[in-house]
Amino acid sequence: MSRLELPxxxxxxxxxxxxxxxxxxxxxxxxxxxxGRVGKTVIMGPNGAGKSLLMRLCHGLLRPTSGSIVWHGxxxxxxxxxxxxxxxxxxxxxxxxxxxxxxxxxxxALRGMGRRERRRLAGEALERFGLAAIGDRPARVxxxxxxxxxxxxxxxxxxxxxxxxxxxxxxxxxxxxKAVEDAVQAFHEDGTRIVMSSHxxxxxxRLADDVVFLCRGRLLEHTPAEHFFTGPAxxxxxxxxxxxxxx
Amino acid sequence: xIRRIRRLVxxxxxxxxxxxxxxxxxxxxxxxxxxxxxxxxxxxIIPVFRNSTGIDVRVVAVGxxxxxxxxxxxxxxxxxxxxxxxxxxxxxxxYGQERQDVMYNDFILIGPSQDPAAVxxxxxxxxALQRIAGARVPFVSRGDDSGTYRAERRIWExxxxxxxxxxxxxxxxxxxxxxxxxxxxxxxxLADRGTWLSFGNRQNLTVLFEGDETLFNPxxxxxINPERHPHLKxxxxxxxxxxxxxxxxxxxxxxxxxxxxxxxxxxxR
Amino acid sequence: MESGENAFLTAFQLIVGMDxxxxxxxxxxxxxSLSAVLIAALIGLPLGAAIALWRFPGRGLLITLxxxxxxxxxxxxxxxxxxxxxxxxxxxxxxxxxTPTAMVIAQCLLVLPIVAALTRQVVEDLWNEYAEQLQSLxxxxxxxxxxxxxxxxxxxxxxxxxxxxxxxxxxxxxxIVGGNIDGxxxxxxxxxxxxxxxxxxxxxxxxxxxxxxxxxxxxxxxxLMGEAARRRAG
Numbered sequence: 001m002s003r004l005e006l007p008x009x010x011x012x013x014x015x016x017x018x019x020x021x022x023x024x025x026x027x028x029x030x031x032x033x034x035x036g037r038v039g040k041t042v043i044m045g046p047n048g049a050g051k052s053l054l055m056r057l058c059h060g061l062l063r064p065t066s067g068s069i070v071w072h073g074x075x076x077x078x079x080x081x082x083x084x085x086x087x088x089x090x091x092x093x094x095x096x097x098x099x100x101x102x103x104x105x106x107x108x109a110l111r112g113m114g115r116r117e118r119r120r121l122a123g124e125a126l127e128r129f130g131l132a133a134i135g136d137r138p139a140r141v142x143x144x145x146x147x148x149x150x151x152x153x154x155x156x157x158x159x160x161x162x163x164x165x166x167x168x169x170x171x172x173x174x175x176x177x178k179a180v181e182d183a184v185q186a187f188h189e190d191g192t193r194i195v196m197s198s199h200x201x202x203x204x205x206r207l208a209d210d211v212v213f214l215c216r217g218r219l220l221e222h223t224p225a226e227h228f229f230t231g232p233a234x235x236x237x238x239x240x241x242x243x244x245x246x247x
Numbered sequence: 248x249i250r251r252i253r254r255l256v257x258x259x260x261x262x263x264x265x266x267x268x269x270x271x272x273x274x275x276x277x278x279x280x281x282x283x284x285x286x287x288x289x290x291x292i293i294p295v296f297r298n299s300t301g302i303d304v305r306v307v308a309v310g311x312x313x314x315x316x317x318x319x320x321x322x323x324x325x326x327x328x329x330x331x332x333x334x335x336x337x338x339x340x341x342y343g344q345e346r347q348d349v350m351y352n353d354f355i356l357i358g359p360s361q362d363p364a365a366v367x368x369x370x371x372x373x374x375a376l377q378r379i380a381g382a383r384v385p386f387v388s389r390g391d392d393s394g395t396y397r398a399e400r401r402i403w404e405x406x407x408x409x410x411x412x413x414x415x416x417x418x419x420x421x422x423x424x425x426x427x428x429x430x431x432x433x434x435x436x437l438a439d440r441g442t443w444l445s446f447g448n449r450q451n452l453t454v455l456f457e458g459d460e461t462l463f464n465p466x467x468x469x470x471i472n473p474e475r476h477p478h479l480k481x482x483x484x485x486x487x488x489x490x491x492x493x494x495x496x497x498x499x500x501x502x503x504x505x506x507x508x509x510x511x512x513x514x515x516r
Numbered sequence: 517m518e519s520g521e522n523a524f525l526t527a528f529q530l531i532v533g534m535d536x537x538x539x540x541x542x543x544x545x546x547x548x549s550l551s552a553v554l555i556a557a558l559i560g561l562p563l564g565a566a567i568a569l570w571r572f573p574g575r576g577l578l579i580t581l582x583x584x585x586x587x588x589x590x591x592x593x594x595x596x597x598x599x600x601x602x603x604x605x606x607x608x609x610x611x612x613x614x615t616p617t618a619m620v621i622a623q624c625l626l627v628l629p630i631v632a633a634l635t636r637q638v639v640e641d642l643w644n645e646y647a648e649q650l651q652s653l654x655x656x657x658x659x660x661x662x663x664x665x666x667x668x669x670x671x672x673x674x675x676x677x678x679x680x681x682x683x684x685x686x687x688x689x690x691x692i693v694g695g696n697i698d699g700x701x702x703x704x705x706x707x708x709x710x711x712x713x714x715x716x717x718x719x720x721x722x723x724x725x726x727x728x729x730x731x732x733x734x735x736x737x738x739x740l741m742g743e744a745a746r747r748r749a750g
Contacts, residue, residue, distance in 0.1 A: 061648055083654055094649035097667045106663070107653050138748065154653075276614055276695075285714050290698070307614055307695030321603030322613050423713025430715075448715030476603060478611075 010073040010085045010161050011037045011193060013058060018067035020053060028053055031067070031219045033212065035162075040184070040194040042204045042225075045214035046240065051197035052091075054214065055164045058195065059088045084111065087160035091167045093151030095139035100131060100150045103139050104157050111158065125157040129183055145176025152183045156190075163187055165196040169203065181207060201241065205229060213237045274303035275483045278315075278323035280394060281421045283466070284308030286441030286510055292499040296490055302483050310421065312392025318342065318469070321476035324484040326469040327491075329394040329439075334467045343469040349491045350500050350511040351465040354398055355443060356456035357426070358435040366435070372459040373406045380406070383414040385434035389425050390417030394464070399437045402461060426452070439464055444505035465514065468492075491515060526722030531729075537699075538723075542730065545703040548616055548690070549683040552623035553631075557676050560628050564635025565661045568643055579636065585629035590622075594689030597622040601693065614695040619703070622689040627679035634675035638668045673742050677735055684731050704730070 013035040020028040028050045035041060043051045056062045057069060060083065074082050096103050104122035113121070126135040129149045134142065139150060148168055155163055165184065169177040184207060188194050198204050204211060204225070211228040213221040213236075220234040232238045283289060284306055293304045304325075307317065311328045318326045319342050327349065328334060337343045356366060356375055364382040369375035379386050388410075389396040403410055416434070418425050422442040429436040430450040443454070470488045473481040490496045492515030500513045530538050567578060599605050601613040601621070612618045642664050650660045665672065687705035694701030696710060704727040711720035 056648075059652060061651055088652045090649065090652075094646050096663065097669075110654050110659065276697075281713065285710070305614065305695070305697040305700050307697060309695075320605075321608070421713050423715060426715060427712070446715040448717050478603065478609075 008073050008076050010071050012072050014070045016068050018064045021065045028217045039209040040207050041210050042208035043197040043212045049214040050217045052166050055166055059164050085161040087155035087158050088164040089151045089168050099136050100139045101135040104154050121157050125153040129153040145172050148180050162193040167197055275324035275480050276305045277325045278307050278317045279327040280311050281308045282439045282442045286445045288503050291503040295499045310391045311394040324480045329464055329466045330397055344472045345470040347468050348514045349466050349468045350513050352440045352511050353464050354437055354462040355440050355454050357438050357452050358455045359433040359451050360453045367455045372461050375456045376406045379435050380408050385414050385432050387429045387434045387436045388417045390419045441510045522718035523721030526718045527725035541707055548619045551620045552683050553627055553680045556624045556627035556631050560631030561635050561665050564632040565639040567636045568639035569657050582629050582633040590686035590688035593625045594622050594692030597693045618693040619690045622693045623683040627683050630679045638671045639664045642668050670742050677738050
């Protein structure tokens with residue numbers, strides 16, 4: 001399953017001077033960032049720093065108002081592959097009003113997969129995330145943690161090369177958070193590039209290989225996790241790590 | 248989802264779009280007046296016609312004015328109405344080929360049994376309406392483009408009165424609804440005898456004046472001009488037109504009774 | 517009050533007696549109204565969803581018109597269809613006037629704005645919630661339409677039922693384009709109008725009760741289906 005075996009990769013992803021203006025406000029300004037083929041990047045920063053916005057821009061849900069976003073493999077793989085090789089898990093997942101299994105099969109149908117193939121892969125995905133027993137229940141009646149795991153299973157079924165996660169555990173209790181973090185780890189082990197936003201320091205310490213620190217729409221640091229947590233370069237990051245109020 | 252849509256479409260087909268009729272069955276569409284339909288005359292004579300010719304007659308019963316409009320537009324194969332002037336004009340303008348007397352009944356003056364305007368003792372229908380106008384007692388009128396309304400207007404003209412004021416209510420309704428209104432208001436009303444005889448909600452209403460020859464109400468069948476509307480079923484319509492004035496047709500009309508009374512009197516040659 | 521009691525008795529006798537004429541009228545009523553609603557739903561559901569999902573010039577005007585047409589008087593709808601299907605009209609050569617098909621078309625015209633306008637509202641609300649997720653999963657707008665319609669199905673059943681209510685209750689349109697021909701185009705509402713004008717008020721009211729019972733049965737069936745769907749899909 002490892003993405004490393006694939007002959008061509010979408011990655012690296014490169015952001016050059018990316019900005020986003022809305023209603024006369026610079027919500028994101030001059031962000032330059034390069035994300036390589038492997039690893040788990042955690043985007044950190046106070047509320048309103050632009051973490052979600054940055055991921056939406058990377059994922060293609062929004063277009064930057066300045067600068068450019070470049071997938072290095074896009075030229076050879078084509079526009080459709082850029083879309084098909086990435087997935088995103090939102091803070092509050094939107095699940096369709098049908099069973100969990102049907103939710104997974106739905107995205108496989110979107111990729112044009114046949115009925116039997118969909119059934120097989122959906123079963124596999126549910127199994128992988130410990131949802132096989134409850135897969136036939138209506139997705140909307142599952143608990144918050146189960147819903148988030150189902151959203152992960154749905155993303156996993158697509159075998160994305162890169163997965164964006166926007167504060168996936170912020171609404172969950174510790175047990176459910178643990179389950180989601182394990183799932184993220186499972187993705188990583190299967191070779192998926194992880195990009196996740198979080199304002200939970202403990203979670204970042206547990207998961208991050210490298211950290212992107214945003215504050216007021218600007219990228220202040222992009223460093224390996226151990227450097228970030230032991231010796232942040234910016235005063236804002238240092239204050240953030242101390243637990244001071246930063247905005 | 249696609250399976251669901253397929254199932255839906257299948258359901259639609261099974262439900263069967265109620266469609267036009269098969270080419271095999273022979274029928275004509277007859278535009279006629281509510282008075283004839285509601286009296287039950289057609290339910291009485293059409294089965295006789297069907298048995299003898301194998302042709303069914305589908306009656307669209309509307310006001311006389313609308314019946315003319317339907318026939319002018321080519322939406323009916325045959326026409327049976329009661330407005331002599333209108334029928335002659337229809338033929339004169341080239342919409343109709345031939346008009347034929349079929350039968351007649353008469354209009355009657357209905358009113359509350361107390362008869363506050365004392366029309367029961369009137370010399371003639373013109374006198375009766377003058378009494379109503381003089382007493383300013385409630386009178387309801389069809390107020391539509393029907394043969395009955397046209398007849399009523401002619402009598403008001405003869406009486407030299409142009410009725411207006413709160414006592415005169417023009418409804419814009421069919422005969423039945425107008426009778427319902429009159430029953431509710433205890434008002435006078437001019438009605439055709441056929442509708443009155445079949446009318447079930449009389450309450451305090453009764454026949455107060457009848458028998459004046461001004462109240463004579465002839466019905467005519469009009470053969471529609473095939474040159475105007477070549478698509479119509481002229482051959483079938485002509486069979487109907489001729490049958491109405493045949494011995495069999497005239498006997499069928501004469502044998503129709505309501506509450507033991509004959510309603511229409513054959514007048515075909 | 518007397519006619520009221522008679523009406524219940526008459527309605528009871530009509531139902532128990534299984535009068536063949538009445539049965540024919542009831543079946544034709546159902547056939548016409550259900551066909552009209554089915555066609556209106558097949559057009560109105562995707563149309564309403566498309567208006568919800570796309571932004572285009574004149575969209576506001578279209579929505580306003582659609583909402584206004586929810587109040588289209590049946591007589592006007594009937595008149596429009598009459599002029600269209602009349603021999604002298606543009607579709608005259610098909611000879612559809614005074615047939616059940618003409619009645620289906622007229623009722624469709626009445627039901628379509630209701631289904632489309634209510635669908636637009638339901639789908640637009642859903643779209644606010646789903647847009648990002650569906651875009652992320654790679655569903656195009658066109659592909660999103662059936663998804664949103666299916667997820668809004670419980671609300672949309674109500675929209676379709678509102679359309680059915682309008683179709684089964686109206687008399688003005690079917691009277692003009694159907695002609696209330698005995699045994700051919702006579703349906704419940706035109707039969708009620710006829711009996712009223714004949715002054716047979718108990719029979720008219722009795723037929724009215726039968727019609728209400730029928731509409732209640734259809735609504736009840738839809739409600740049970742909706743409940744079952746709700747239990748299944750959460």
